[in-house]
Amino acid sequence: MDMSDAADGIHEEALERLHAAGPERLGRLTNHAPMVVEVLTAHGRADRVHRWLDRYAHKLEDFPATVSPVTDADWTGALGDPRRAADWIGYFARALDERPWRDVLARWWPRLLPGMYGGSTxxxxxxxxxxRALGAAGGTSAPRRTELAHALGYWAARHRPVSGIAPLPGPPDAAAALAAVPPVPAPEGGFAARLALVGRLPVWAAETAGPEEARRRLAELVRAATHRYATHGHGEETMLVHAATAPNAVLRTLPALPPGLWAPSLHAAWTAAAAVTAMYPAEAVPYAGPGERVRAEDVLERAVDHGDEHVIKLADTVLDVGDGRAVAAALRATALTAPLASP
Structure with a gap:
């Protein structure tokens, strides 16, 4: 067995372990473990998977109970109902047993995309x-297909559209457009309460002409949001991570989708990144850390030693961006965030 086979085995053992757990705990906090496990495996650190899981295990809850099966005839009534998470996961598990995973994804992506703001993205x-795991070499194993079923099912259960947002004139580049996002007042409550107050956002990339331009603009957005974290992450060290990681998740998914879905994906990702930016405003504070002196390849190692799931996932996006300002964002997240405590 070569090293890649061993890493795949560790990844899939971990997924099987995790699929006995639900997508959330305490009715609102996301289970990040499957995402972190994928990051570690994708970056050649499968040797750290089970040790990290042992640290995180106290944050896992049992898989939720079913209510009634979701079917092709009645799925609209179950959309956005978090009580139906197990039902949705079962629906997608059946669909992925019957059809290729890309076909299932292409069918459901446009249905789910308008509600990507539920579950804090x-x-x-x-x-x-x-x-990304399914697209890797040898990636279509049963545990990886099951993981897609859990991910799509969680999305369907937490589906939450946004509407009634008034468009504002927007600058042509992503960084300036994020800087032009008007802040909203901080209410009592979490993500959902803040999201309800987002009423105006700049228009950006509205005239995107085709799929390749959509992909390029989405990459620009990921870079701009990652860079912005380095100077604005103190506005909310955890939630502002999603302004970068949510659009990056969309960017990674584009190659598995029909090109006709790329531009709508860009626009939904922009709304997500801009809304998060509005919800957690902060004045810019120049980052004075080591930045350029830290190698990009060392960023993930530092994040894994730190242990926090959002720090690790931002480091993963930072490696995609790959420049010194992105490295500064990863180091800023590490400095701002409390390390993952062992139980």
Whole structure:
């Protein structure tokens, strides 16, 4: 057995272990373990998977109970109902047993895309990690298909559209457009309460002409949001991570989707990144850390030693961006966030 086979085995053992757990705990907090496991495996650190899981295990809850099966005839009534998470996961498990995973994804992506803001954008992020694993060499194993079923099912259960957002004139580049996002007042409550107050966002990339331009603009957005974390992450060290990781999950999924879905994906990702930016505003504070002196390849190692799931997932996006300002964002997240505590 070569090293890649061993890493795949560790990844799939971990997924089988995790699929006995639900997508959330305490009725609102996301289970990040499958996403982190995929990050570690994708970056050649499968040797750290089970040790990290042992640290995270106290955050897992049992798989939720079913209510009644979701069917092709009645799925609209179950969409956005978090009580139906197990039902949705079962639906997608059956669909993925019957049809190729790309076909299932292409059918459901446009149905789910308008509601990517539910679950604090975690469901689409989990889908992005599942798709990357399935697209890797030898990636269509049963545990990886099951992981896509869990990810899509979680998205369907937490599906939450946004509407009534008034468009504002927007600058032509992503960084300036994020800087132009008007802040919303901080209410009592979490993500959902803040999201309800987002009423105006700049228009950006609305005239995107075709799939390749959509992909390029989405990569620009990921880079801009990652860079912005380095100077604005103190506005909310955890939630502002999603302004970068949610659009990056969409970017990673594009190659598995029909090109006609790429531009709508860009627009949904922009709304997500801009809304998160509005919900957790902060004045820019220049980052004074080591930045350029830290090699990009060392970023993930530092994040894994730190242990926090959001720090690890931002480091993963930072490696995709790959420049010094992105490295500074990863180091800023490590400095701002409390390390993962062992139980």
């Amino acid at each position: 975690h469901p689409v992020i989990r889908v992005g990690h599942a798709v």
